[in-house]
Amino acid sequence: xxxxxxxxxxxxxxxxxxxxxxxxxxxxxxxxxxxxxxxxxxxxxxxxxxxxxxxxxxxxxxxxxxxxxxxxxxxxxxxxxxxxxxxxxxxxxxxxxxxxxxxxxxxxxxxxxxxxxxxxxxxxxxxxxxxxxxxxxxxxxxxxxxxxxxxxxxxxxxxxxxxxxxxxxxxxxxxxxxxxxxxxxxxxxxxxxxxxxxxxxxxxxxxxxxxxxxxxxxxxxxxxxxxxxxxxxxxxxxxxxxxxxxxxxxxxxxxx
Amino acid sequence: xxxxxxxxxxxxxxxxxxxxxxxxxxxxxxxxxxxxxxxxxxxxxxxxxxxxxxxxxxxxxxxxxxxxxxxxxxxxxxxxxxxxxxxxxxxxxxxxxxxxxxxxxxxxxxxxxxxxxxxxxxxxxxxxxxxxxxxxxxxxxxxxxxxxxxxxxxxxxxxxxxxxxxxxxxxxxxxxxxxxxxxxxxxxxxxxxxxxxxxxxxxxxxxxxxxxxxxxxxxxxxxxxxxxxxxxxxxxxx
Numbered sequence: 001x002x003x004x005x006x007x008x009x010x011x012x013x014x015x016x017x018x019x020x021x022x023x024x025x026x027x028x029x030x031x032x033x034x035x036x037x038x039x040x041x042x043x044x045x046x047x048x049x050x051x052x053x054x055x056x057x058x059x060x061x062x063x064x065x066x067x068x069x070x071x072x073x074x075x076x077x078x079x080x081x082x083x084x085x086x087x088x089x090x091x092x093x094x095x096x097x098x099x100x101x102x103x104x105x106x107x108x109x110x111x112x113x114x115x116x117x118x119x120x121x122x123x124x125x126x127x128x129x130x131x132x133x134x135x136x137x138x139x140x141x142x143x144x145x146x147x148x149x150x151x152x153x154x155x156x157x158x159x160x161x162x163x164x165x166x167x168x169x170x171x172x173x174x175x176x177x178x179x180x181x182x183x184x185x186x187x188x189x190x191x192x193x194x195x196x197x198x199x200x201x202x203x204x205x206x207x208x209x210x211x212x213x214x215x216x217x218x219x220x221x222x223x224x225x226x227x228x229x230x231x232x233x234x235x236x237x238x239x240x241x242x243x244x245x246x247x248x249x250x251x252x253x254x255x256x
Numbered sequence: 257x258x259x260x261x262x263x264x265x266x267x268x269x270x271x272x273x274x275x276x277x278x279x280x281x282x283x284x285x286x287x288x289x290x291x292x293x294x295x296x297x298x299x300x301x302x303x304x305x306x307x308x309x310x311x312x313x314x315x316x317x318x319x320x321x322x323x324x325x326x327x328x329x330x331x332x333x334x335x336x337x338x339x340x341x342x343x344x345x346x347x348x349x350x351x352x353x354x355x356x357x358x359x360x361x362x363x364x365x366x367x368x369x370x371x372x373x374x375x376x377x378x379x380x381x382x383x384x385x386x387x388x389x390x391x392x393x394x395x396x397x398x399x400x401x402x403x404x405x406x407x408x409x410x411x412x413x414x415x416x417x418x419x420x421x422x423x424x425x426x427x428x429x430x431x432x433x434x435x436x437x438x439x440x441x442x443x444x445x446x447x448x449x450x451x452x453x454x455x456x457x458x459x460x461x462x463x464x465x466x467x468x469x470x471x472x473x474x475x476x477x478x479x480x481x482x483x484x485x486x487x488x489x490x491x492x493x494x
Contacts, residue, residue: 147324150324152318153318153320153337154341156298156316156317156318157337157338157389158341159341163341167337167341168326171326171329172326252327252328253327254368254369254371
């Protein structure tokens with residue numbers, strides 16, 4: 001019953017909002033370049049569905065590669081610095097600086113570094129920068145959240161540093177690491193789209209490219225269709241990761 | 257034992273143990289009982305003086321106030337942990353863990369995660385983990401504090417039965433007079449923090465305690481005496 005509600009409630013709300021939007025567009029005779037009606041957006045999406053899906057896949061695949069890259073670097077770095085207060089203090093400000101850097105500011109340079117023939121590398125790199133911090137920060141917090149009595153127990157039994165890290169700290173950090181990845185996945189998509197706006201071309205033609213293209217041609221309904229596909233993709237990925245997180249935690253803890 | 261920012265937590269305090277004896281430390285909260293246990297376990301070094309355990313590394317075990325199990329690991333993996341950390345091959349460690357679980361009446365719960373166990377069962381897993389290394393010194397830090405009356409009595413009897421088999425020296429910390437008198441052959445009453453020895457009582461009677469021991473006159477008298485000592489010790493505090 002709760003599951004049904006969780007699906008039905010947002011669906012009904014969305015339908016109601018769309019109906020209101022459609023009615024407003026028709027009765028107020030809003031011009032389509034100002035705000036297209038949902039029916040027009042639907043028609044545009046139906047007409048261009050193959051291209052939209054292809055673009056969505058481009059954006060999604062770049063975001064996923066960025067997420068994997070960010071995960072590998074962030075986890076490796078967190079495991080490296082967590083055992084030492086000195087190293088962590090040294091690395092943390094740099095990680096924060098990376099987090100607050102707006103990627104549009106560094107995107108042009110990233111395109112040059114990646115080479116003009118490989119815009120997708122620039123997009124992946126930029127999206128990975130955005131996705132890095134939540135994973136790194138979550139892992140560090142998790143690695144520091146160990147039960148102090150369990151730490152004492154590991155002291156008592158003379159555990160080595162590696163045993164302490166892999167048998168105690170890393171499993172303790174699992175819920176924090178999962179949460180970090182969930183947040184990072186959403187950011188990787190946003191990062192990929194933003195980076196595409198600046199760096200996209202050639203083989204890196206994702207949804208952002210479709211949005212730009214449609215906007216430049218004043219095909220506003222098509223632009224909206226691309227934005228909506230982007231939203232659906234983000235919600236879908238989030239739902240998938242949320243389900244995955246619950247599944248893993250259920251096995252980790254033995255119950256909810 | 258002094259802590260920075262908190263001042264003196266314990267002492268001067270002296271305690272010597274003979275092999276196989278059960279000593280209870282009893283005193284008001286904040287008297288440094290847990291600090292004394294950590295010194296005995298070698299988890300902390302005393303500010304002055306020395307803690308010289310006769311047992312070598314790996315021969316001391318601790319049971320904390322809460323079960324302190326790894327939530328992601330099964331009961332069996334939790335119990336096998338001390339063996340695996342000291343390099344026992346995995347299969348042997350698991351076999352001995354299963355044995356230890358059976359001794360605390362948890363055969364069949366090997367694959368359960370801590371969240372699936374009741375409070376009393378989790379404490380018994382913790383006890384099995386402490387005993388799996390066959391320690392010479394067993395330190396219990398208020399092991400009954402979080403349990404209901406029935407469960408704590410059952411656990412007290414479990415500990416006695418297990419003690420009879422391995423005969424480790426036991427030091428256990430509590431603020432429950434009856435548990436202390438029931439469990440220990442010697443009982444040290446401590447003053448409010450920083451803790452010092454206020455009184456010492458030797459408790460007569462067979463170990464493990466026979467059924468009905470709690471209702472004997474000797475038990476009641478000793479409990480009364482210790483309660484009195486404790487009241488004096490607490491009154492002596494500033």
